[in-house]
Amino acid sequence: MLALVFWVGITLMFLDFSGTLKCFLGWMAKVQFLPAILALNIGAVIFVAALTFLFGRIYCSIICPMGVYQDFVSRIAGKFKKRRFKFTSEKRKTRLIILGIFVVLLLTVMPLAALIAPYSAYGRMISSLLQPVYLMINNLLAKAAEHYDSYAFYGVEVWLKSGATLLVAIVTFLVVTIWSWKSGRGYCNTVCPVGTVLGLLSTKSVFKIKIDANKCVNCSLCEKNCKAEAIDFKAHTVDYSRCVSCMNCIEICKKDAISFTKNAAKPSSNEPTDSGLRKALSTGALLAVSSVVKAQEKTFDGGFAIIEDKKIPARDCPVKPAGSRSLKNFSSHCTACQLCVSQCPNNVLRPSSNLSTLMQPEMSFELGYCRPECTKCSQVCPTGAIEKITKEEKTSIRAGHAVWIKQNCLPVSDGVKCGNCARHCPSGAITMVKLPENPTVEVPAVNSERCLGCGACENLCPARPFSAIYIEGNEVHGDM
Numbered sequence: 001m002l003a004l005v006f007w008v009g010i011t012l013m014f015l016d017f018s019g020t021l022k023c024f025l026g027w028m029a030k031v032q033f034l035p036a037i038l039a040l041n042i043g044a045v046i047f048v049a050a051l052t053f054l055f056g057r058i059y060c061s062i063i064c065p066m067g068v069y070q071d072f073v074s075r076i077a078g079k080f081k082k083r084r085f086k087f088t089s090e091k092r093k094t095r096l097i098i099l100g101i102f103v104v105l106l107l108t109v110m111p112l113a114a115l116i117a118p119y120s121a122y123g124r125m126i127s128s129l130l131q132p133v134y135l136m137i138n139n140l141l142a143k144a145a146e147h148y149d150s151y152a153f154y155g156v157e158v159w160l161k162s163g164a165t166l167l168v169a170i171v172t173f174l175v176v177t178i179w180s181w182k183s184g185r186g187y188c189n190t191v192c193p194v195g196t197v198l199g200l201l202s203t204k205s206v207f208k209i210k211i212d213a214n215k216c217v218n219c220s221l222c223e224k225n226c227k228a229e230a231i232d233f234k235a236h237t238v239d240y241s242r243c244v245s246c247m248n249c250i251e252i253c254k255k256d257a258i259s260f261t262k263n264a265a266k267p268s269s270n271e272p273t274d275s276g277l278r279k280a281l282s283t284g285a286l287l288a289v290s291s292v293v294k295a296q297e298k299t300f301d302g303g304f305a306i307i308e309d310k311k312i313p314a315r316d317c318p319v320k321p322a323g324s325r326s327l328k329n330f331s332s333h334c335t336a337c338q339l340c341v342s343q344c345p346n347n348v349l350r351p352s353s354n355l356s357t358l359m360q361p362e363m364s365f366e367l368g369y370c371r372p373e374c375t376k377c378s379q380v381c382p383t384g385a386i387e388k389i390t391k392e393e394k395t396s397i398r399a400g401h402a403v404w405i406k407q408n409c410l411p412v413s414d415g416v417k418c419g420n421c422a423r424h425c426p427s428g429a430i431t432m433v434k435l436p437e438n439p440t441v442e443v444p445a446v447n448s449e450r451c452l453g454c455g456a457c458e459n460l461c462p463a464r465p466f467s468a469i470y471i472e473g474n475e476v477h478g479d480m
């Protein structure tokens with residue numbers, strides 16, 4: 001039950017576009033092992049380590065969404081072919097080599113390391129593959145509700161945020177799903193770096209699965225039902241580096257030969273040994289989902305002329321969210337889980353297609369701008385790539401600066417009055433001044449020291465397809 005709570009909770013957090021669930025479920029992302037390490041969340045790291053030292057890899061069975069997803073696929077596969085597992089020797093060298101490569105990439109090229117990070121990989125699967133379907137269903141419900149003058153739902157835009165991230169998500173989904181269908185915890189116990197680290201710790205755990213050779217009749221049920229393929233029924237042994245303490249072997253054993261205990265002694269009660277633990281782990285309930293109402297973007301102007309889509313300008317420096325501190329801090333902490341992308345209410349954050357920052361979020365302003373009062377990305381980031389900030393702090397952080405492109409500006413190119421950028425600048429960084437060579441034309445002048453890099457000017461500029469004013473990121477975020 002607790003595994004279901006975590007799995008559903010984290011999945012809903014990636015699907016939720018209203019930002020409501022982050023207040024209740026945000027902690028589930030922060031207790032994920034790798035994000036907790038990157039965020040220097042010592043409490044969460046100690047909690048997971050202590051849990052592993054006590055009970056083995058329960059984290060992998062309950063808290064990790066990728067682990068629970070593998071169990072879900074494996075359970076469905078078991079409906080078609082029962083008792084399909086068999087003991088295999090641990091691929092220890094392979095696991096340690098992959099872990100070593102992962103650590104090196106973690107310190108040098110974070111986007112490549114993020115490809116096999118379990119929480120981030122699961123997040124990309126949900127945000128890239130499931131969220132668009134979820135949003136389309138929501139839009140259908142919104143249209144149906146509108147027919148009855150109800151605004152219980154509101155429509156949202158469904159758009160492709162990144163082709164590269166979508167491709168990675170599809171490949172990850174296929175690999176993990178097929179592997180889980182055939183071999184249960186194959187991905188978890190071969191590739192996953194978190195599984196390898198916790199596997200090393202779990203060999204020293206206090207409570208372990210024990211097989212009583214005197215009671216065992218060598219029926220092999222435990223081995224054939226072990227999704228980690230960690231039980232050797234002939235030798236009556238368990239590979240604790242791969243065992244995820246799911247207790248399935250205890251359930252399936254008809255002779256009470258298997259127990260979860262500190263030693264092989266018979267449990268003091270006739271009740272199965274794991275029942276007390278399961279009851280303790282089974283407490284909790286699913287949280288309710290709520291939504292808020294927001295108006296939908298228009299795609300036509302007042303005269304019903306189709307508005308041409310904006311194109312992304314070539315930025316010399318990408319724009320990172322306020323709270324990132326700097327490009328270096330962001331790139332070294334972000335695991336590209338896409339949680340902040342899925343939570344962004346204005347469609348400003350999107351995964352990067354640049355190889356050096358592949359899939360890590362960056363800001364672009366074709367569909368909206370970063371509102372000064374919105375801090376949702378900083379509230380949900382579990383790794384510290386975007387530090388938690390208040391609304392007041394955000395209004396003083398200079399994440400970027402506006403750059404004016406003279407030839408794109410409508411007062412220059414078309415000879416019409418505009419001033420849209422100046423009217424909508426929330427920090428008053430843009431003023432209209434007379435063009436020196438033509439005093440009858442007013443053009444924007446940018447005070448970079450006051451500019452927040454919110455992108456309101458770029459988004460609301462009427463010039464198409466490229467705005468006459470766009471945002472360049474600051475390598476180090478300054479304060480006003």
